[in-house]
Amino acid sequence: MYAIETEGLTKIYANKKVVNEINLKVAQGSVFGFLGKNGAGKSTFINMLAGLIQPSSGSFKILGEQTHQRQKMGVLPDYSTFYDDLTAFQHLKYFSRLLNVKLPKSEILNLLQRVELEEAAHVKAKKFSFGMKKKLGIAQALINEPDILFLDEPTSGVDANAVLTIHRLIQDISKEGTTIFLTSHNLDEVEKMCDDIAIMNQGVITAKGSMQQLRAKYQNKLIVFIKHSRLNEKQMSSLRPQLEELANKVEWNQELTTVTVDGEWLIPEINRSFLHANVDVFRIEVDEPSLEEIFIKIGENQRSA
Amino acid sequence: MLAIGLREFQNLFKSIRSIIIILFIFSVTLGIAKLINNYKEVLSEVGGLEGDIYMGGLLLLIIGAGPLFVTSLSHNAINQEVHSRTIRFLATKVSREKIVLGKFLGIAMYWMVCILVASLLILPFTKGFYFHQFMEALIFILYFVGLAIFLSTLITKPGMTMFLGSVLAILLPIIGLWSLWSENLIIDLVSYLTPYYYYSVGEHIYTYVVLIFPILFVLGSLLLIRKKDF
Ligand SMILES: Nc1ncnc2c1ncn2[C@@H]1O[C@H](COP(=O)(O)OP(=O)(O)OP(=O)(O)O)[C@@H](O)[C@H]1O
Ligand SMILES: [Mg+2]
Numbered sequence: 343m344y345a346i347e348t349e350g351l352t353k354i355y356a357n358k359k360v361v362n363e364i365n366l367k368v369a370q371g372s373v374f375g376f377l378g379k380n381g382a383g384k385s386t387f388i389n390m391l392a393g394l395i396q397p398s399s400g401s402f403k404i405l406g407e408q409t410h411q412r413q414k415m416g417v418l419p420d421y422s423t424f425y426d427d428l429t430a431f432q433h434l435k436y437f438s439r440l441l442n443v444k445l446p447k448s449e450i451l452n453l454l455q456r457v458e459l460e461e462a463a464h465v466k467a468k469k470f471s472f473g474m475k476k477k478l479g480i481a482q483a484l485i486n487e488p489d490i491l492f493l494d495e496p497t498s499g500v501d502a503n504a505v506l507t508i509h510r511l512i513q514d515i516s517k518e519g520t521t522i523f524l525t526s527h528n529l530d531e532v533e534k535m536c537d538d539i540a541i542m543n544q545g546v547i548t549a550k551g552s553m554q555q556l557r558a559k560y561q562n563k564l565i566v567f568i569k570h571s572r573l574n575e576k577q578m579s580s581l582r583p584q585l586e587e588l589a590n591k592v593e594w595n596q597e598l599t600t601v602t603v604d605g606e607w608l609i610p611e612i613n614r615s616f617l618h619a620n621v622d623v624f625r626i627e628v629d630e631p632s633l634e635e636i637f638i639k640i641g642e643n644q645r646s647a
Numbered sequence: 648m649l650a651i652g653l654r655e656f657q658n659l660f661k662s663i664r665s666i667i668i669i670l671f672i673f674s675v676t677l678g679i680a681k682l683i684n685n686y687k688e689v690l691s692e693v694g695g696l697e698g699d700i701y702m703g704g705l706l707l708l709i710i711g712a713g714p715l716f717v718t719s720l721s722h723n724a725i726n727q728e729v730h731s732r733t734i735r736f737l738a739t740k741v742s743r744e745k746i747v748l749g750k751f752l753g754i755a756m757y758w759m760v761c762i763l764v765a766s767l768l769i770l771p772f773t774k775g776f777y778f779h780q781f782m783e784a785l786i787f788i789l790y791f792v793g794l795a796i797f798l799s800t801l802i803t804k805p806g807m808t809m810f811l812g813s814v815l816a817i818l819l820p821i822i823g824l825w826s827l828w829s830e831n832l833i834i835d836l837v838s839y840l841t842p843y844y845y846y847s848v849g850e851h852i853y854t855y856v857v858l859i860f861p862i863l864f865v866l867g868s869l870l871l872i873r874k875k876d877f
Contacts, residue, residue: 419739427658436654440740
């Protein structure tokens, strides 16, 4: 049984597939990271699983069931507000009643301590800073000791110290066997915390696997920019097969060609191809993009493909 | 569900507006009772003076001003939580149906307590508890509690339900009373949808028919809230 299983899960806003037929399986007990740019569709995806928004089509299973497992689930939504009139303590008390969980005072304080809010336990939430609200948001997701935890950007907007606290907390909870599904903009965070990751772009998952697998597949690629004289038909027909043989990907332009290759050793070969086709090469520049940049790129390629 | 109801119930007692309304109901009910009491010799000569005439004051107040009280306090019971997105914490913990039912229950309890206390306050005059009149007042209020819940599920903007709730709270009594005299078919038909028609028949059993409306309103809310995105 998977912790999460989706089939063709889709959300349409204004005729646009914001989440586009996602098929995803998340193993029980794993920490799964969802990475993607602003507006990629991460929150929309999580919110469908969390029961906050209705899917337009497709289906999902959570812990093997086709219904929301509220009693076994904790959710930190991407955006929400607390009640102005309640303190941190009172919030947790109220929320625990909603879940029919009997939490003694000591356990509520304990939970607040886990997110470093013990000193603010009796302060009204309207006086909380952004980071404090985030911590309270994480605390309320843990009330029922969930089997599956959704954390939408658990560390965005909090200070460096709090990031460490939250990371440690996630690791602790994961050790207890909870499946954690988190979203992030930060590759380093995902690499540190997650067993598996998926990259989302424009509503589709463009890459998926363990960080190791993704590195092996995408890292150490070089992007070579070649500025050259304008290409004519004959030159093109000579160049095209050669470059496409050498490279992972070629983007043609009249006076600038961009080639993505596996390593340095291919650059002289590329140069020779141009000479062989009788093209004057004026300049060659090489860029070694970070994994992060590549992830953004693969999304864009798939979209234009 | 009960936790949501309890919070709604307590919150109602905390708001300034509700305290003013409670004080108003209590003092007007007491005032009318005293007034009747002062003239009881005159009244008893005209016709028989029974205890329920004191309850009549309370009932009249509830029928006249109750709709406005309820909609002004509870027009945003659901959509305020959607608007501020506090509902996201509720909806990830309990089903949407329980949110609606809990809210309805909390508001209904609040009014039951208010009407109960008001009728107990005039006990020295009535010399007894008039159950039918109490139920009539309560059922009448439940109609508007259901309406408020329905509107605040249907309409997302709290400002809009504030406006619409007030308009309906004024319009429905007018239509209801007008229909008693009017021959206009449309007015008559609409009046069957208001509690006023059933209260004008003069049979207790008819007032219990009005209970169908809050049930329909709540069922409508339950259907609507399923489709909502929070
Ligand atoms: N209620 C809505 N109505 C219309 N469009 C929406 C709505 N909610 C989200 N969108 C659109 O859906 C897309 C995906 O939004 P979503 O919030 O899921 O992205 P995200 O990956 O979580 O982004 P971020 O990193 O900024 O949190 C965006 O283009 C957004 O504009
Ligand atoms: Mg988001």
